[in-house]
Amino acid sequence: MALAKRIIPCLDVTAGRVVKGTNFVELRDAGDPVEIARRYDEQGADEVTFLDITASSDQRDIILHIIEACASQVFIPLTVGGGVRKVEDVRRLLNAGADKVSMNTAAVQNPDLVSDASAKVGSQCIVVAIDAKQTAPGQWCVFTHGGRNNTGIDVVTWAKDVAARGAGEILLTSMDRDGTKNGFDLALTRAVSDAVAIPVIASGGVGNLQHLADGVTQGGADAVLAASIFHFGEYTVRQAKEYMRDRGIEVRL
């Protein structure tokens, strides 16, 4: 028996609401974050991830209230990302009830943030989110600022770097696939999960349950993250788990 492969519904949150876009644009309202998180918990989600996609910094505190409300009703690990720039931001989110905090742009701009934060609060609390876009066959670059800025950094190199700096987990999103429903970028997922010893969460592109299973069996992911297939009621988390179990993947049911 081994650790269960995890299914993680992801909630993109702005101005206190869950939204979902296609290729990082065109947002659709998907509902109240606490209510949605609770529903996923009831369906058997192993974890819930909140990404605060609020642009303006004066609305940053909204996510803290959402996490506080969520932590009082949802008793599974909660991960929060978006706008994390300092170790102090990590602390505030953990104190609000998050179990893990994910960082993206700020980690690229200041890689010491990964080392400092993991030394302070423990690797198990630190997730580095990588937005990846294919730039040549078998090659992907790290994008920042919500996918607008190409850093030119190789994704596999960056993944190894953050793992060495104490990241506990990598949340790997394919920007090419995000919102397309064409499935994960399996070559990208495999390249990163083969390169690092820390868990990799596959993200971006899930359109059906086979895609989730493929992320684990072909991509080598330890966890799979999806948003729209769950938000709009196409599938429940439980259905996804039963599907994976029937294909020989260990899940918590």
Place this chain on the structure above:
Amino acid sequence: MGKIAVIDYGMGNLRSVWQALEHVAEGREVVVTADPAVVAAAERVVFPGQGAMPDCMAELDARGLRPAVLQAAKDKPFLGICIGLQMLFEHSEEGGVPGLGVFAGQVRRFPADKMVTADGSRLKVPHMGWNQVRHTRPHALWEGIEDGARFYFVHSYYVTPEDPAVVAGTADYGIPFTCAVARDNIFAIQSHPEKSARDGLALLRNFIRWQP
């Protein structure tokens, strides 16, 4: 009805433990406290823990909480969680510190040479995620929880009790290890019931109703 005291010795955030207990407390008051008098007056005591055991032991003593914890472990329903389980043992490899010695035995780190799966892939330490908990014997706190149900774990060290009779549950991660112990009024578990969804809440509810 008496209070449920969650012992706060300044190591990390106890919000999750408190909130999960509140959720199942059936009207009882749940307090997070560093006051030995509150611990002494409580009907039941929860002893959580996160971080490194040497820091936890130092902070516990700095706050003068050791006598209150030892007394509670003698005379009222007592639930240890994670490092709160490990601290009940005699000694830990983590920092080479002595624990409270409520149970005879050691706390050891997962051995690097055993951290491989059957297919040869490497297991990471900390052991983090949803793993199966096997009941080695019936216990009031397992009531309504399936043998083999998955709980959420985050840890790098595990307990090795000298007396096999205290083992209540085991899990596997490269090696089989003891993940729950019980004796008289004490139950202690390595995983985090406060983060283990319905089965974790069931265990906490069982603790609140438990009449050892």
